[in-house]
Amino acid sequence: MRNDIQTEDIPALCASCEARHRGICAALDAAQLIALARSSHRHRAGEGEELVGEEESIERYSNVLSGVVKLTKTLSDGRQQIVGLRFAPDFLGSPFKVESKLNAEAATKVSLCSFPRGAIERMMKEQPGLEHRLLQQTLKELDEAREWMVTLGRKTAAEKVASFLLLIAKNIDPSARPDRDKAEFELPLTRADIADFLGLTIETVSRQFTRLRADGIIAIENNRQVTVPSLSRLEARSGS
Amino acid sequence: MRNDIQTEDIPALCASCEARHRGICAALDAAQLIALARSSHRHRAGEGEELVGEEESIERYSNVLSGVVKLTKTLSDGRQQIVGLRFAPDFLGSPFKVESKLNAEAATKVSLCSFPRGAIERMMKEQPGLEHRLLQQTLKELDEAREWMVTLGRKTAAEKVASFLLLIAKNIDPSARPDRDKAEFELPLTRADIADFLGLTIETVSRQFTRLRADGIIAIENNRQVTVPSLSRLEARSGS
DNA sequence: TGGCGTCCTTGACTTTTGTCAAGTAACCTT
DNA sequence: AAGGTTACTTGACAAAAGTCAAGGACGCCA
Numbered sequence: 036m037r038n039d040i041q042t043e044d045i046p047a048l049c050a051s052c053e054a055r056h057r058g059i060c061a062a063l064d065a066a067q068l069i070a071l072a073r074s075s076h077r078h079r080a081g082e083g084e085e086l087v088g089e090e091e092s093i094e095r096y097s098n099v100l101s102g103v104v105k106l107t108k109t110l111s112d113g114r115q116q117i118v119g120l121r122f123a124p125d126f127l128g129s130p131f132k133v134e135s136k137l138n139a140e141a142a143t144k145v146s147l148c149s150f151p152r153g154a155i156e157r158m159m160k161e162q163p164g165l166e167h168r169l170l171q172q173t174l175k176e177l178d179e180a181r182e183w184m185v186t187l188g189r190k191t192a193a194e195k196v197a198s199f200l201l202l203i204a205k206n207i208d209p210s211a212r213p214d215r216d217k218a219e220f221e222l223p224l225t226r227a228d229i230a231d232f233l234g235l236t237i238e239t240v241s242r243q244f245t246r247l248r249a250d251g252i253i254a255i256e257n258n259r260q261v262t263v264p265s266l267s268r269l270e271a272r273s274g275s
Numbered sequence: 276m277r278n279d280i281q282t283e284d285i286p287a288l289c290a291s292c293e294a295r296h297r298g299i300c301a302a303l304d305a306a307q308l309i310a311l312a313r314s315s316h317r318h319r320a321g322e323g324e325e326l327v328g329e330e331e332s333i334e335r336y337s338n339v340l341s342g343v344v345k346l347t348k349t350l351s352d353g354r355q356q357i358v359g360l361r362f363a364p365d366f367l368g369s370p371f372k373v374e375s376k377l378n379a380e381a382a383t384k385v386s387l388c389s390f391p392r393g394a395i396e397r398m399m400k401e402q403p404g405l406e407h408r409l410l411q412q413t414l415k416e417l418d419e420a421r422e423w424m425v426t427l428g429r430k431t432a433a434e435k436v437a438s439f440l441l442l443i444a445k446n447i448d449p450s451a452r453p454d455r456d457k458a459e460f461e462l463p464l465t466r467a468d469i470a471d472f473l474g475l476t477i478e479t480v481s482r483q484f485t486r487l488r489a490d491g492i493i494a495i496e497n498n499r500q501v502t503v504p505s506l507s508r509l510e511a512r513s514g515s
Numbered sequence: 516t517g518g519c520g521t522c523c524t525t526g527a528c529t530t531t532t533g534t535c536a537a538g539t540a541a542c543c544t545t
Numbered sequence: 546a547a548g549g550t551t552a553c554t555t556g557a558c559a560a561a562a563g564t565c566a567a568g569g570a571c572g573c574c575a
Contacts, residue, residue, distance in 0.1 A: 108421060110514055114429040118421040135418050163403045170410045177413060178375050180420040181348060181358040187427040188474025189354040192562065226523060234428025236563055241524055257571085258523065274350055432532070466553060476533055481554055497541080498553065 046072035054098040054148065058124035062168040067158055075150035080141040087128065087139035095149045096128040102145030103207075103223035107138045107231065117232040119180065120223075122206045126172050143223045187234045194274030195233040196243040200253065201273055204263060211266065218263040247272070286312035294338035294388065298364035302408040307398055315390035320381040327368065327379035335389045336368040342385030343447075343463035347378045347471065357472040359420065360463075362446045366412050383463045427474050434514030435473040436483040440493065441513055444503060451506065458503040487512070 045065050049055045049072055060068060077100070080086060086097075086104060099121050106119040120142070121127055127139060127147070159166045186198050204211045204218040211218035222229075230237045247253045252269055254262040263269050285305050289295045289312055300308060317340070320326060326337075326344060339361050346359040358377070361367055367379060367387070399406045426438050444451045444458040451458035462469075470477045487493045492509055494502040503509050 106421075108425045110425065110429060112514070114514075116425040116428045118424045129414060129417075135422055137421065163406065166403065166406055166410060170406060170413060173410060173413045173417060174369060177369075177417045177420060180417060180424065181346075181377065182375055184358045184420065184424055184427055185348045185350065185356040187424055188356045189350060225521095237523080238525085238564080239562060242562095245524075274352075274354075465551095477553080478534080478555085479532060482532095485554075 045069070048072045048075070048077070048148075052098075052124075052148065053100065054124035054126075056124075058098050059126045059165070059168055059172065060098070062162065062164040063158065064162075067162060071150055071154055071158065074154045075148055077146060077148050079144065079146045082141055082143055084141045085138065086141060086145075086147075087137070094152055096126070096152060096155055097147040097149040099123045099125050099127055100146045100148055103142040104139055104145055105142040105224070105228060105232075107140065108136070109138070115231045116234065117228065119176065119183075120202075120206075120232070126169070142228060190274045192233075192235055192239050193243050193246065193272060195235060196229075196240060196247065197252075197269055197273040198275065199229060199233055200247075200261065200263065201266070201269060203261075204266060204269075216264075216266050218261075218266055220261055222259045222261055285309070288312045288315070288317070288388075292338075292364075292388065293340065294364035294366075296364075298338050299366045299405070299408055299412065300338070302402065302404040303398065304402075307402060311390055311394055311398065314394045315388055317386060317388050319384065319386045322381055322383055324381045325378070326381060326385075326387075327377070334392055336366070336392060336395050337387040337389040339363045339365050339367055340386045340388055343382040344385055345380055345382040345464070345468060345472075347380060348376070349378070355471045356474065357468065359416065359423075360442075360446075360472070366409070382468060430514045432473075432475055432479050433483050433486065433512060435475060436469075436480060436487065437492075437509055437512040438515065439469060439473055440487075440501065440503065441506070441509060443501075444506060444509075456504075456506050458506055460501055462499045462501055 045055070045068050049060065049068050052058075052060070054060050055068075060071070063071065101123050104121040104125075104127060105117050106121065107115055107117050109115045118137070121139075129137075155165075159169070186195055190198065203222065204220060207223065208218045208220040211220075224232065226237045226240050229235075230240045233240065244253075244255065247269075248255055252263070252265075252272060254264075256262075285295070285308050289300065289308050292298075292300070294300045295308075300311070303311065341363050344361040344365075344367060345357050346361065347355055347357050349355045360382070361379075369377075395405075399409070426435055430438065443462065443464075444460060447463065448458045448460040451460075464472065466477045466480050469475075470480045473480065484493075484495065487509075488495055492503070492505075492512060494504075496502075
């Protein structure tokens with residue numbers, strides 16, 4: 036609506052940004068983008084860096100521009116579970132606080148575009164489309180979480196590992212489209228992370244990789260570089 | 276805001292309704308409640324009854340007024356996972372469709388207050404507070420789903436069963452407040468359902484119940500009636 | 516270049532959970 | 546009250562995944 040009477044250019048910061056089109060910012064018009072860009076800044080974080088600790092969590096929201104962020108929960112005795120992975124251009128930082136604790140950590144090198152809580156909340160008031168967008172992202176996350184609950188609760192170790200590889204292929208390798216049965220990507224997680232994501236041990240994950248490799252379903256180079264000659268053959272092993 | 280100039284009474288249907296205060300309807304003013312009540316109706320469903328099938332799913336939304344509804348997902352070979360439980364006054368039916376399939380089934384006798392999709396969407400347009408409320412419920416569901424992912428992925432069978440009992444106690448027994456360490460309730464799920472919720476088999480669930488009973492953590496009568504003399508002792512077994 | 520640390524793999528063995536089978540208890544129907 | 550059905554429990558055994566231990570590959574830093 037206001038786009039029509041809005042002649043200002045969008046901020047340079049946003050012009051080449053993926054989140055501008057597919058992310059949360061797509062709900063904003065040029066004037067709002069400019070306002071938000073004023074209080075936002077891009078920054079990078081290295082592998083293993085904590086993104087959402089106690090204090091920071093509520094104060095800043097971010098778009099993931101590149102890299103992978105893992106969301107984790109930890110039991111009192113240290114057992115850990117990854118409850119979600121965020122890829123570009125996902126939104127990071129749950130609006131309005133939830134009681135239960137969640138940690139966000141860079142799984143790879145990541146780049147983020149962050150802005151203060153207040154800015155986004157102000158915009159939500161004047162632009163209902165933004166809240167709508169947020170609701171949609173949240174529904175998508177909920178859907179993904181439930182999908183993964185099935186994987187955690189009902190799949191075998193072999194199926195879990197195959198499901199994980201499919202998930203990564205879909206989100207990392209841009210060429211892994213339905214019309215192309217081949218995929219190639221670098222694993223964004225260590226074996227330990229993968230184990231925490233799948234509810235398994237490192238050793239079990241490793242053994243399943245070995246089996247997939249022996250069966251020609253995947254090829255691995257340098258521990259991280261994965262080639263999947265046939266996604267459908269991989270999917271056949273994912274139990275879905 | 277419109278509450279001030281609104282002198283009409285709220286509909287009789289809503290007057291005694293829990294969802295009116297704690298549920299999604301709390302975001303509506305009297306005029307909107309009246310409009311919604313016109314196209315809504317209460318109905319009951321028996322144990323095991325399908326609530327959200329292929330066609331019905333998107334067409335009707337409901338508030339759960341009493342009883343428990345289970346949300347399930349099923350793998351192609353029939354393995355099933357319960358991905359959520361809805362208690363009164365939770366909202367049922369995800370707004371705007373998601374691609375992945377989810378089934379809702381009455382776990383116990385339930386009573387619902389349903390209204391057509393169109394009605395709620397119309398109101399969301401004129402009352403942003405409603406969408407906000409929906410976002411909050413969705414965030415709560417997401418939080419619960421992630422909490423359960425930890426249970427599924429990282430807890431032992433014994434801890435899973437204890438966690439399940441705690442969850443039910445909190446949601447069913449109104450007297451199970453922090454200040455009272457005792458709880459008593461009727462299990463809303465069969466052993467098979469519990470197994471599907473916990474990612475276990477019926478037999479394992481049964482054995483864990485037997486152990487909790489032998490250790491005096493719980494008492495069970497008639498398979499379903501559970502007494503927990505000390506919630507904190509139960510919690511100590513839940514691994515959280 | 517060498518040494519150290521991290522990440523990963525592999526093997527032997529243990530534990531946990533699942534499977535199969537039998538049997539009991541409660542309930543519903545007639 | 547009899548018969549059948551469903552839900553649950555229990556036991557013996559099998560399979561899956563975890564644990565412990567050793568060793569290899571690679572990268573980093575002095």
